[in-house]
Amino acid sequence: MGKVQRAWAKKQRLELQRKLGMKCSQCGSRDYRKLEFDCIEPRGDKHHRMEWSWRISFYRKEFSQGNLQLLCGGTGGCHNKKTYKENYA
Numbered sequence: 259m260g261k262v263q264r265a266w267a268k269k270q271r272l273e274l275q276r277k278l279g280m281k282c283s284q285c286g287s288r289d290y291r292k293l294e295f296d297c298i299e300p301r302g303d304k305h306h307r308m309e310w311s312w313r314i315s316f317y318r319k320e321f322s323q324g325n326l327q328l329l330c331g332g333t334g335g336c337h338n339k340k341t342y343k344e345n346y347a
Contacts, residue, residue, distance in 0.1 A: 267310045267314045274276065277321065
């Protein structure tokens, strides 16, 4: 990814995080380093293999459709718990 694309993606990521309240929608954690985008209604995992600038475009579309939230990541985080429930519960 080029310098311009990287800068654009970083700016868009921060803008989306701000629009989503800069906190985990489940537990309220504000540790921005652990916040991850999550589709409320799952869309598969194809977007995880996209280049970051394309992935940001995907997340912007999901946001505009009301299907995006922030969840804390990492081991034991809300994102992992939600994914586990979707796949194994």
